[in-house]
Structures are given as structure tokens and as C-alpha cells.
Amino acid sequence: MGPSLAMMRLALVGLLAFVSIASALPASKLSRALADPTTDPFYQPPAGYESKEPGTILAQRNVSAAFFGLIPNPIEAHQLLYRTTAVNGSAISTVTTIFKPKDAKSDRFISFATAYDSSAVKCQPSYAYRLGAAQDSLVASVEVLIIEAYLLLGYTVASPDYEGPDAAFGPGRLAGMGVLDGIRAVNNFETLGLDKNPMVVGIGYSGGAIATGWAGSLQPNYAPELNIKGWVQGGTPANITGTLLTIDNTAFSGFLPAAVVGLSAPSAYGAELDPIIHKILTPAGRKAIDAAANQCAVQDLASFFEQSLLETKVQSLGDRLLYEPTIQSILQKNNMGVHKDETPTAPTFVYHATHDEVIPYANTTTMVNSWCDAGANVKFTTYANGGHATTEIIALPEAIKFTEAAFDGKTASGCTKNTELSNILNPLALGASLEPILVKLVDGLAHLGDKDSKVMSDISILGIKLPV
Numbered sequence: 001m002g003p004s005l006a007m008m009r010l011a012l013v014g015l016l017a018f019v020s021i022a023s024a025l026p027a028s029k030l031s032r033a034l035a036d037p038t039t040d041p042f043y044q045p046p047a048g049y050e051s052k053e054p055g056t057i058l059a060q061r062n063v064s065a066a067f068f069g070l071i072p073n074p075i076e077a078h079q080l081l082y083r084t085t086a087v088n089g090s091a092i093s094t095v096t097t098i099f100k101p102k103d104a105k106s107d108r109f110i111s112f113a114t115a116y117d118s119s120a121v122k123c124q125p126s127y128a129y130r131l132g133a134a135q136d137s138l139v140a141s142v143e144v145l146i147i148e149a150y151l152l153l154g155y156t157v158a159s160p161d162y163e164g165p166d167a168a169f170g171p172g173r174l175a176g177m178g179v180l181d182g183i184r185a186v187n188n189f190e191t192l193g194l195d196k197n198p199m200v201v202g203i204g205y206s207g208g209a210i211a212t213g214w215a216g217s218l219q220p221n222y223a224p225e226l227n228i229k230g231w232v233q234g235g236t237p238a239n240i241t242g243t244l245l246t247i248d249n250t251a252f253s254g255f256l257p258a259a260v261v262g263l264s265a266p267s268a269y270g271a272e273l274d275p276i277i278h279k280i281l282t283p284a285g286r287k288a289i290d291a292a293a294n295q296c297a298v299q300d301l302a303s304f305f306e307q308s309l310l311e312t313k314v315q316s317l318g319d320r321l322l323y324e325p326t327i328q329s330i331l332q333k334n335n336m337g338v339h340k341d342e343t344p345t346a347p348t349f350v351y352h353a354t355h356d357e358v359i360p361y362a363n364t365t366t367m368v369n370s371w372c373d374a375g376a377n378v379k380f381t382t383y384a385n386g387g388h389a390t391t392e393i394i395a396l397p398e399a400i401k402f403t404e405a406a407f408d409g410k411t412a413s414g415c416t417k418n419t420e421l422s423n424i425l426n427p428l429a430l431g432a433s434l435e436p437i438l439v440k441l442v443d444g445l446a447h448l449g450d451k452d453s454k455v456m457s458d459i460s461i462l463g464i465k466l467p468v
Helices: 005-022 138-152 172-188 207-222 240-247 255-263 270-280 283-292 297-303 318-323 325-333 361-373 388-394 396-407 432-445 452-461
Strands: 057-062 076-085 091-100 108-113 156-160 199-205 228-234 348-353 378-383 415-420
Touching: 076 172, 091 172, 108 138, 108 172, 108 207, 138 156, 138 396, 156 172, 172 199, 172 207, 199 207, 199 396, 207 228, 228 396, 240 255, 240 325, 240 361, 255 283, 255 297, 270 325, 283 297, 318 325, 348 361, 348 388, 348 396, 361 378, 361 415, 388 396
Parallel strands: 108 156, 108 199, 199 228, 228 348, 348 378, 378 415
Antiparallel strands: 057 076, 076 091, 091 156
16 A cells, blocks of 8 residues: 555655755765665576566565655655567566555556666666665656656556666667566566556657657557557657757757667667777767766766767768668668558557757657558647747646546547647646646756757756866
């Protein structure tokens, strides 16, 4: 049995008071002595696990969940180490974190893919969610509040480390299988008391939409037995090349070295890509890649701020990088909506801001059109105002409404498209009980994503100095 709704709300009061203090502290101050995934033995799979079926639970433990690593969240929480699959089909393992509220609905749960956007193993969300964990990712910390909104509505939420044991940021097929096998693991976890083959809705935004979008794409063939009722994805990086060209030499260019590390990880395309990367990197490029392998997203943004991956000072091919045959092939393999047999069969809510400054809107429309042509049921909402980060919050009421409709089997069939003009979130849109969370979400993302100056403000809040 978990805590009461009143206890959860009381914890939120403490959280909201704490956020104002926490946001002004350097990241180094928000930490405790808790072993991260690089040293925690829980993350090491047992001998012989390779012979197990995908989704098999390899280890389990109860954990203490927290906001910002410091404020205990009075919620029942578990972690499962489970078997999943690398890009080449071999066995790997990763972890999912399960949050269960009191009186949780037993016939359904939510798979929530957070946008941790890092290729450093220490940045796995399963670590960040725990009491005493160092807090290096501002976005992951804020998205805990979105998870809390679903918990208050009575949903159990599972959030997987979908990048796998290498923390491979970028390879969508790896992330999609990580999500689907995480759902299988939750289904296999009898302690939760869920019904047999419960209903599931998968949710993810931005980097989390890589995982969610690919989970929806792969599920009909990779995990057809799952009782998926819907997918919710926003700010979707549907085309890696398009995203690269959009953010290169901008405030968001720090995501690019992390993606290089992720795509060339052993569980991803390391066998093909790693020799090429090592051959073409300059000393400056090697420094950027080494940094991205050891730091979280905010630090990545700071260390490669307004730099270009396509310059010869970083790698010897310069702007011909994207035409190198192996690199071009790998990038194309990770574009959504290319193959008809990789089309979601469950109802899907896709939303995107027209003026998204991180993920190209045009690439998402191409993906949606492709899915619709293949017979998918897609609700596509365009947000005509707002930027990348703010749209996640503006769209939250619609995301929750779609989630509830999907569980009830009341989503529309076929493809529909609409445009929302408002860029204001009504905190009471989902009821008074969620107002504190929604207000704090607005505060938490107010400085993210809308113009370079706001990104610089975020970085300075965390006490990180930009390179000179």
C-alpha cells in the first residue's frame, strides 16, 4: 500500500517551497553519497542472462524516490533490471523505475520516457529519481513533476532507462526496444498486483519521443502481445539529420557530441561507426566527444555551446560528414516513418510547435503523413505559438485527455489535424488538485528552449561556466 493522496499533496507543498531554493544552487550542491550506475552492482546482469527472453526480470529492489534527490516522495517505488535487445539483436540489460500511488488502477499503467538526452551512464533516470542522487539534468528533474501529475490521477508509471547500459543517446531502434521490453518487465512484476496483460499508454517528449515514437513503430512486430492502447509523443526528432542541421552551431549544439557517442556505442552501431569516428576526429573533436561521454545534458550544452560538428576543427571531413556512406546509412536507419511495416497500430497523439527551435516541425509533419498514408490513427496537433520546451507543458492537458481517452477506447479513428493558437497553460484545466504541479512546471520550463539567452540563463542557474 502506498501513501494517501493527502500525503502526496503535502509532499508537493514541500517540493514547491524547495524548488525556489534548489534552482539557485549549483548542481554540485544538489547531491548525496549514492552510488551511480557506473559503480552500483544492481546494474550488472547475472551470468547467463543472455538466454532469457526480452523483458525478463533479472533483479529487483525497492527504492526511495525523491524530488531533486533531496525531498522524499512518499510513493511506492521499485526498480527492475531487465533483459532487452541491442541494435544487432544481441542481449543487453537495463533498468526501469516504477512509481505506484495508493489505490492505483490495476488494469493499466503508463510508460514514461523522460528526455535525459545524455550518453553518460551516470545520467540514467533510474539514478536521478532516487533519494540522495546527484542532480545534473534540469529537464529530468522537471519531468518528475509530469510523472507526479499522472500519479495523482491514479496511474502507476514506469520510466525506463531506454538508452540501455551504454546510455546510447540517439539510436531510436535501441530506445524503442528498451521501452517495449520495459513494459514487458512491468507486466512480469507480480508484486505490483496489476491485472494480466494490463493496458498501457506510452508517453515521451523530445528525446523521450525518440524512444516513444520508435516503440510505437516497432511494437507491431517486436512486441505484438502487449496491450498498447495509445502513444503520446511531442517534439519528436523524427529525422536525425534534420535535427543535426537545425541545432548545429546554436545554443543546442551540445546535444550533437552526445549523439555521436550514443550512435557509436557498442549496443548501437559501434562496430561500424566507431572506427570511422576515431579516424576523422581532431584533437578538439576528441575532447568534445570525451566530455560528452562523461557529463549530462546541461553540461553538454555548456561545453559545446554554439559550436559546429561540421567544421574541420572538429572532424576532418568537415561539411562532407553527412555524406560519408556508413554515417549516412546509420542516420537514415533512424528516421521514423520510412517503412510501412514500422507504423504504430495503436492510436497516437503527436504534437509539435511550428516554431520549435530544436526539432524541425517539417520532419514531424513528414512522419505523420507517412504514418497516415500507411493507415495509422493519428491525432496531430500543431502549436502555433511557443518554443520547444514550453510546448511540452502547454500540451500537457491535451496529452492527459488523450491518454484517458485511449484507455477508455474513445480516441477518434483515422488521422486528424488541428492547430492550437494559445501559448498559455490554464493551471485549472485538469482540476484543482493538479494546479500546484502545473504552476511549477511553467516556472521550471520558463527559461528553457526559447532563444539562446534563456539557455544561457539556465546554464548560469546551475553554476556552469561557458567555455571562453
